[in-house]
Amino acid sequence: MSRLKGALLFLLPLPLLFGALIGLGTGRLDAFLGDGAGFVLFMAAASLTRRGILSVQAQQTLRFARLERIPLKTIGGLLTGFATGLTAFIAVGHGFALSLAFAAVALLGFHLVYGLEPLGRPRPFDLSDERARKVADALAEAERKLIELERAATTIANPELKLRLQRIGRQGRVILNQIADRPTDLFRARKFLNVYLEGVQQVADGYARTHRLADSRELEQNFRTVLATVEEVFDEQHRRLLKTDLMDLDVQIEVLKKQLTQL
Amino acid sequence: MPDDLTPHRQTPPARPSLGARILGVVLLLSSVWLVSCQALLW
Known part of the structure; x- marks a missing residue:
């Protein structure tokens, strides 16, 4: 279905293409230029809109990372309005006010179908203090590494190694979610975030780049061994965080019990 | 520091209703x- 996103914007201006071609065939340069320019603008708008829609869908899979976002859909919408007004004014010969009205109708229609993006960048967290911001930054950085890791996995042909990398990516996300639920875990997981995650991402990236050039069984075996170790370490990290969370909860329960008996 | 940092942006942005899209x-x-x-x- 995502292949059809924004298809309407590619289809509606098609008469302009025929107009430009007929203008060329009949030797009418003004018709060719007017219709052709309008068509090119509409196609640019449709392309931007489509990229914007796909980029919004991709952002929804991210939990922590805040990628730089250009409001492509909004630019696409404004360009659609502009192209409509310009075509009405130049290629059809309508007056300025009527052309403006056409542009406004197109922009409104675009907004109702695709929706213009809200101004300003959304903030994924309620970052009320400096420490919360640090945790959020660490999580965002870690998620970027996981995205790189998953990207590297898609380029590796060996299904077993690909599966292992994907599993490591999932384990990593589970740990990030644990840290997000209890930010105090960040201190306990600093080695995971700063050393292991960075290391496995670099190794996976390096393997993805070089394994096609040098088909070495030894390299493949080494990579397999290191991935198995990483899986164990990630699993151990997950269990350790869970255990400390349970211990913290135990302490909290004990404290509450004592407070209640003192009443 | 807040108790948890679970992102607030969990739901996809609301799409225009069917009538509005038509x-x-x-x-x-x-x-x-x-x-x-x-x-x-x-």
């Missing part, structure tokens, strides 16, 4: 499509 398609037809057809016939 109206939007009609508006796009009567602007982009109409102007393109007029340019073809001009």
Whole structure:
């Protein structure tokens, strides 16, 4: 279905293409230029809109990372309005006010179908203090590494190694979610975030780049061994965080019990 | 520090309702499509 996103914007201006071609065939340069320019603008708008829609869908899979976002859909919408007004004014010969009205109708229609993006960048967290911001930054950085890791996995042909990398990516996300639920875990997981995650991402990236050039069984075996170790370490990290969370909860329960008996 | 940092942005942005989208398609037809057809016939 995502292949059809924004298809309407590619289809509606098609008469302009025929107009430009007929203008060329009949030797009418003004018709060719007017219709052709309008068509090119509409196609640019449709392309931007489509990229914007796909980029919004991709952002929804991210939990922590805040990628730089250009409001492509909004630019696409404004360009659609502009192209409509310009075509009405130049290629059809309508007056300025009527052309403006056409542009406004197109922009409104675009907004109702695709929706213009809200101004300003959304903030994924309620970052009320400096420490919360640090945790959020660490999580965002870690998620970027996981995205790189998953990207590297898609380029590796060996299904077993690909599966292992994907599993490591999932384990990593589970740990990030644990840290997000209890930010105090960040201190306990600093080695995971700063050393292991960075290391496995670099190794996976390096393997993805070089394994096609040098088909070495030894390299493949080494990579397999290191991935198995990483899986164990990630699993151990997950269990350790869970255990400390349970211990913290135990302490909290004990404290509450004592407070209640003192009443 | 807050108790948890679970992102607030969990739900996808709301899509325009079906009625609004149909109206939007009609508006796009009567602007982009109409102007393109007029340019073809001009």
